[in-house]
Every structure is written in structure tokens, then in C-alpha cells.
Amino acid sequence: MQNLLACFIGSFLGTIVGVLPGVGPAATMTLLLPFTLGMPPETGLIMLTGVWFGSQYGGSTTSILVNIPGEAASVVTCIDGYQMTKKGRGGAALAMSSVGSFFAGTIGIIGLQLFAPSLATAALLFGPPEYLAFLLLAFLLLVGLTGESPAKGMVMFGLGFWISTIGISPMDGVPRYSLGSEGLISGIEFVPLAVGLFGVTEILVVSIQKYVPPMLAKVRIRDLYPTREEAKRSVNPALRGSVIGFFMGLLPGPCTILSTFLSYAIEKKISKTPERFGTGMIEGVVGPESANNSAVMGSMIPLLALGIPFAAPSAIMLAGLRMHNVYPGPLLFTESPDIFWTFIAAMYLGNLILLLLNLPLVGFFARIATIRPALLMPFVSIVCLVGTYSIRNSFFDVWVMICSGIIGLLFRKWEFPVAPLVIGVVLGPMTEVNLHKTLIMFDGSLLPMLERPIAAGFLVGSVAAICYMIWRAWKGPAPRWSE
Amino acid sequence: MNRKSLFTGAGIFSVLLSILGIAVMAGAVQLGIGGLQQPGAGLFPFVTGVIIAASAIVVIATELDGKNEVTALPLDKNGCRTLAVVIMSMAGWIVLMPFLGYIVVSFAAVFALAKVLGVKGSLQPLILSAGTSLAIYVLFDRLLYLDLPRGWFGQG
Numbered sequence: 001m002q003n004l005l006a007c008f009i010g011s012f013l014g015t016i017v018g019v020l021p022g023v024g025p026a027a028t029m030t031l032l033l034p035f036t037l038g039m040p041p042e043t044g045l046i047m048l049t050g051v052w053f054g055s056q057y058g059g060s061t062t063s064i065l066v067n068i069p070g071e072a073a074s075v076v077t078c079i080d081g082y083q084m085t086k087k088g089r090g091g092a093a094l095a096m097s098s099v100g101s102f103f104a105g106t107i108g109i110i111g112l113q114l115f116a117p118s119l120a121t122a123a124l125l126f127g128p129p130e131y132l133a134f135l136l137l138a139f140l141l142l143v144g145l146t147g148e149s150p151a152k153g154m155v156m157f158g159l160g161f162w163i164s165t166i167g168i169s170p171m172d173g174v175p176r177y178s179l180g181s182e183g184l185i186s187g188i189e190f191v192p193l194a195v196g197l198f199g200v201t202e203i204l205v206v207s208i209q210k211y212v213p214p215m216l217a218k219v220r221i222r223d224l225y226p227t228r229e230e231a232k233r234s235v236n237p238a239l240r241g242s243v244i245g246f247f248m249g250l251l252p253g254p255c256t257i258l259s260t261f262l263s264y265a266i267e268k269k270i271s272k273t274p275e276r277f278g279t280g281m282i283e284g285v286v287g288p289e290s291a292n293n294s295a296v297m298g299s300m301i302p303l304l305a306l307g308i309p310f311a312a313p314s315a316i317m318l319a320g321l322r323m324h325n326v327y328p329g330p331l332l333f334t335e336s337p338d339i340f341w342t343f344i345a346a347m348y349l350g351n352l353i354l355l356l357l358n359l360p361l362v363g364f365f366a367r368i369a370t371i372r373p374a375l376l377m378p379f380v381s382i383v384c385l386v387g388t389y390s391i392r393n394s395f396f397d398v399w400v401m402i403c404s405g406i407i408g409l410l411f412r413k414w415e416f417p418v419a420p421l422v423i424g425v426v427l428g429p430m431t432e433v434n435l436h437k438t439l440i441m442f443d444g445s446l447l448p449m450l451e452r453p454i455a456a457g458f459l460v461g462s463v464a465a466i467c468y469m470i471w472r473a474w475k476g477p478a479p480r481w482s483e
Numbered sequence: 484m485n486r487k488s489l490f491t492g493a494g495i496f497s498v499l500l501s502i503l504g505i506a507v508m509a510g511a512v513q514l515g516i517g518g519l520q521q522p523g524a525g526l527f528p529f530v531t532g533v534i535i536a537a538s539a540i541v542v543i544a545t546e547l548d549g550k551n552e553v554t555a556l557p558l559d560k561n562g563c564r565t566l567a568v569v570i571m572s573m574a575g576w577i578v579l580m581p582f583l584g585y586i587v588v589s590f591a592a593v594f595a596l597a598k599v600l601g602v603k604g605s606l607q608p609l610i611l612s613a614g615t616s617l618a619i620y621v622l623f624d625r626l627l628y629l630d631l632p633r634g635w636f637g638q639g
Contacts, residue, residue, distance in 0.1 A: 151542045154541075161531040162507050172523075174524040204569060207599070208562035374601045379614075381573065402570065435522070435527060
């Protein structure tokens with residue numbers, strides 16, 4: 001019952017967050033972290049995933065009705081979704097995108113159920129060299145696949161790694177970069193940092209941006225019915241989107257965003273009437289919206305099977321699980337399989353809850369998009385302050401949050417992506433430990449890694465990633481990275 | 484080639500990041516990098532410092548080349564003033580909470596934030612402040628049983 005309630009709350013909150021431009025799932029998940037401390041680990045995981053999942057549903061609402069993407073992953077939906085609204089078919093677009101999302105979410109959960117245990121079994125063969133090589137590949141892909149500037153992504157990774165070293169060294173107990181401060185000796189806590197970078201930064205950004213009230217199109221329940229032709233044209237894009245999204249979720253990076261761009265590009269490419277894309281083609285709505293939901297489940301596979309998050313929301317989930325002393329990875333399936341299977345069961349139900357919520361309540365959720373940030377942000381500010389303080393009853397944490405928020409504003413202003421920093425903070429300790437262990441194993445050399453097939457494979461991939469980054473530097477910038 | 488000056492906000496920020504990277508490296512050397520066969524506490528931080536400094540230098544180079552035309556978040560005097568008030572409201576919350584308690588400071592902070600974000604009049608901010616304080620009390624005190632400072636008003 002508790003898990004069902006957590007699933008409902010997470011999905012509901014996630015849908016609201018998805019509808020509201022600016023407030024993203026990462027910020028909301030971070031704010032919920034202190035609340036999940038009092039829950040069993042699987043309940044917390046279910047709630048956080050519900051938020052992420054729900055935000056993919058909610059993001060499409062404002063994209064279609066108002067031409068404002070509630071979520072970065074719904075940017076593409078604006079292109080054809082809003083055109084459908086202008087033609088009076090907004091309700092059908094909403095309905096089919098919800099149905100497509102449900103279908104894709106189900107496919108994603110089935111894929112997670114099938115692949116995660118198998119990957120976890122394979123990961124039992126991983127030793128420190130394999131993990132080190134895999135982390136190197138993951139970081140290079142994260143930096144190279146998206147973002148206008150790989151160099152900025154590398155700076156942020158470096159910063160994240162460095163922040164993770166502040167405090168007591170895990171290898172020999174030496175205090176590092178503490179500057180004699182009691183607060184810094186215990187390290188920078190993840191939650192205040194993430195709340196600052198995602199939540200407080202957003203509050204500061206909203207405070208300086210001019211607010212333009214959205215013009216909301218009205219949608220009645222009877223407008224939700226698609227025509228037979230619209231339903232028929234939605235089937236294949238939903239199928240394709242599900243598969244595309246699922247496999248994109250396995251890759252490092254903002255999987256939900258990338259999957260929507262890829263799905264839209266493919267639908268346009270294979271369409272018999274590509275010139276009509278941008279004028280209200282339902283394929284351009286259903287495909288991307290299916291892809292982003294399936295990508296959420298795909299990205300859970302490396303998180304749960306390997307303990308390695310490939311996106312900011314999954315990094316936050318990893319931090320949440322660690323707060324419960326649960327360490328995702330191969331041993332999760334042998335030592336705590338109940339966590340995984342409870343999560344799977346809840347996601348099936350959560351997917352259904354989201355479909356049942358989104359269709360009849362579309363008017364309610366759309367109205368939420370019209371709430372003025374000036375009314376919402378003060379409330380969010382206090383939740384950030386009190387929530388952060390409540391973790392350790394520490395004012396130091398709240399100061400860290402505020403400072404992170406100010407620095408996050410500077411990062412936003414000069415377009416340094418924040419997600420690599422967050423992932424670097426979460427994965428820094430793991431990277432350091434595996435680096436030390438590998439060096440000790442191979443007596444100070446990293447070359448013997450090439451003699452281990454799995455590690456060698458990842459290293460070859462890393463070289464390919466570097467070559468790709470160099471080629472891209474010649475070609476031009478890639479799509480913007482934002483969560 | 485359209486070369487830009489380094490003395491832009493982005494340029495100065497990148498220079499500061501590269502200086503940070505060098506400082507991290509210096510700190511790591513002080514901690515002791517050790518040898519490759521017996522890595523010290525400073526080895527990984529040294530590597531991170533190299534990553535930060537080297538990547539920041541590349542960013543500076545692209546900044547000078549004029550390749551990065553950054554236009555996000557234009558900031559004028561009014562914007563800076565608003566930011567300052569928002570940050571001071573949050574800082575004030577921290578400083579005053581031990582004395583006034585979390586409910587009173589939350590009430591005041593929400594009122595100040597609502598006014599600075601443009602909510603007109605007094606009634607709406609007051610309702611928002613009261614509603615937020617009540618919601619915080621119910622959520623954190625009653626539902627989550629968190630012991631938050633009550634200040635002078637909670638003593639006795």
C-alpha cells in the first residue's frame with residue numbers, strides 16, 4: 001500500500017512538474033530526497049522514478065496546448081503538437097501521446113525486467129579495471145554526445161570529481177580541501193549541492209526573467225477522441241519510439257531528450273510526406289513522446305545493474321539509494337532482489353496510473369501551467385531551505401545550497417552544463433577507488449588493462465569517443481544539453 | 484577571424500575555473516600524490532585538477548576565437564537588484580531562524596520573495612506566506628516529525 005501511494009504521489013507530482021516550465025524532474029527529485037529518508041529504499045526509488053516518469057507525460061501537455069515545453073524532452077513535441085491544437089486537434093494529440101507513452105512505458109518496463117538481471121550477471125565479471133574503463137567510456141560519451149562544448153562538459157566533470165574529494169579520503173583517512181572547516185571535513189553533501197544547482201538556480205533564473213502568461217487552449221473531454229485514421233497512424237510511431245527510446249536510455253547522456261530528437265528525425269525520414277512535418281503530423285507527436293517514456297526505463301538498466309547513472313535524474317536516484325545504504329549494481333539482484341521486483345511491479349501500476357490521470361485531468365494539469373512563477377517560487381524556496389536543513393539539521397548545508405544556487409546561475413549564464421557536475425560528484429568516489437585498485441593490481445601501470453577483453457573493449461570505445469569529439473569539433477556544435 | 488576579448492564575463496569565469504584547477508593541483512601535491520604503485524590521497528584530486536585546468540584553457544581559447552556567442556540570461560541593474568534581494572532573503576532565513584523559529588522566518592521570507600518577484604498588493608503575499616508556513620508546519624512537523632528550530636517563540 002505504501003509503495004502504491006508513493007507511486008501515485010510521485011507520478012502526480014511528476015506530471016505537475018512536467019507541466020511547469022522551468023521546474024524539472026531533477027530539481028523535484030532532489031527536493032524529495034530528504035522525504036524519502038524515512039521510507040524503505042524501494043518506496044523512495046518508486047517515488048523518485050514516478051516523478052521522472054510522470055514528468056515525461058506532463059511535459060507534452062503544455063507543449064501541445066501552449067507551445068511551451070514543460071520539459072526539455074518535450075521540445076520536439078511542440079513542433080507538430082501545437083500545430084494540431086491550432087487545427088482543433090489538440091485533444092487528439094494529447095490522447096494519443098498519452099496512450100503512446102503508456103505503451104512505450106510498458107515496453108520499457110518489460111525491457112528493464114528482461115535485460116537488467118542479465119546485465120547484472122554479466123557485470124559480476126567486472127573487476128576494478130573493467131569498471132574504470134567503463135567509467136572512462138561513459139564520461140567521454142556523456143561529454144561528447146551532447147552539449148555545445150565538450151570542453152565545458154569536461155570542466156564540469158572535473159569539478160564534480162573534485163567536489164567529491166572534499167572531506168576525508170576513503171583510501172587513507174586524510175582530510176582533503178577542508179581548509180580547517182568542520183563542515184567541509186565531512187564533505188559536501190549531495191542533496192544541498194543538487195538542490196542548489198537545480199532548485200535555487202531555477203528560482204534565481206525565474207526572478208530575473210520576464211514572465212509572459214501562456215495563452216491556454218481549452219480542451220474538453222470529448223475532444224480527446226482521435227479519429228480512426230489518427231489512431232491508425234499512431235501505432236507504428238509508438239512502436240518505433242518505444243524501441244528507440246529504450247536503447248537510447250542505455251547510453252550516457254540526456255537520454256530522454258536525445259531519444260525525442262532521434263525519433264522525430266526517423267519519423268520524418270521514413271514518412272511518405274516529410275514536407276508535412278511541422279504542420280500538425282500526429283507521427284511527430286506520438287513517436288517522440290513514446291521515446292522519452294521508454295528512455296526513462298532504459299536508463300534504469302545501467303543504474304540498477306551496474307550502479308552507474310547515465311543522466312542527472314538517475315544520479316539523484318543513486319544518491320537516494322546510497323542514503324539508504326543500498327548500493328545498486330550486480331549484487332542488488334542477489335542480496336536485495338525484492339527491491340528490484342517491487343520496483344518493477346510498482347512501475348507497471350504507475351504507468352497505468354499516469355494514463356488514467358493524464359487523460360481526464362488534462363484540463364487541470366494544463367491550468368497548472370498558468371500559475372505565476374511569482375506565486376510558486378517563494379513556496380519552492382522555503383521547501384528548498386527547510387528540506388535541505390532537515391537532512392542533518394545543519395545550517396552549513398543550507399549555505400552550501402545557496403552558494404551552489406548562485407554558482408549554478410553563473411553556469412547557466414555562460415552555458416556550462418550542470419548534469420556532468422552532478423554525475424561527477426556521484427561517481428567520483430567510485431572512480432577514485434577503482435583507479436587506486438587498478439593501479440595497485442597492476443603494480444602502477446594501466447597497460448595490463450588491454451589484456452582484459454572487457455576492459456580493452458571499453459578502452460577501444462573510449463578512443464572512438466575521443467575521435468568522434470575531435471571530428472565534431474571540426475564539424476560544429478551538437479544539440480544543447482539541458483535537463 | 485572574429486577574435487573576442489578575454490575580458491568578458493564568460494572569459495573571466497573560464498580564467499577563474501582554470502585558476503581553480505591549478506589550485507586543486509597544488510593542493511593535491513601538498514596532500515601527496517604518492518607513486519603509481521602506491522597512490523596517495525592527492526593522486527585523484529591531481530587528475531581532477533588537470534582536467535579542470537586543461538579543459539578551462541580550451542574554453543578560454545574558444546572564447547577568444549569568438550566561437551562561443553553566449554546570450555543566455557542577460558542581466559541588467561534591476562535583475563541584479565532582484566537577485567540580491569532573493570539571495571538576502573534566503574540568507575536572512577538562515578541567520579534569523581535560530582532566534583525567531585522556522586515558521587516566523589518562513590512567513591517573512593515568503594512575503595519578501597513574493598513582493599520582490601512582482602506579486603502586487605499585500606493580501607496575496609500575506610495569504611501565500613500564511614499558506615506556505617502552514618504547509619511547512621504540517622508537512623515537516625506533523626507528518627515527518629522533524630525537529631526544526633522554534634526560536635524564542637517555541638521556548639517554555
